[in-house]
Amino acid sequence: MLMSNKGRPAQLHYLSGTFRVLASGDHVVCAVTGRRIPLEELRYWSAERQEAYVDAAASTEAAERA
Secondary structure, eight states, X not given: OOOOOTTOBOEEEEXXXXXXXXXXXXXXXXXXXXXXXXXXXXXXXXXXXXXXXSSHHHHHHHHHHO
């Protein structure tokens, strides 16, 4: 039986402008809001803090906290 990645969080290594998948999954969790972000919709993250964000507002909030 094949394992499905549906519903499982992915583990990513965030780089400048891209990311590398370390463990398969279909989403990551926003570090600010806790919302799920489907990988195909992931646009905002911090390579420095290794965090994903659901949108620009969440990214800005994380930067202000840091």
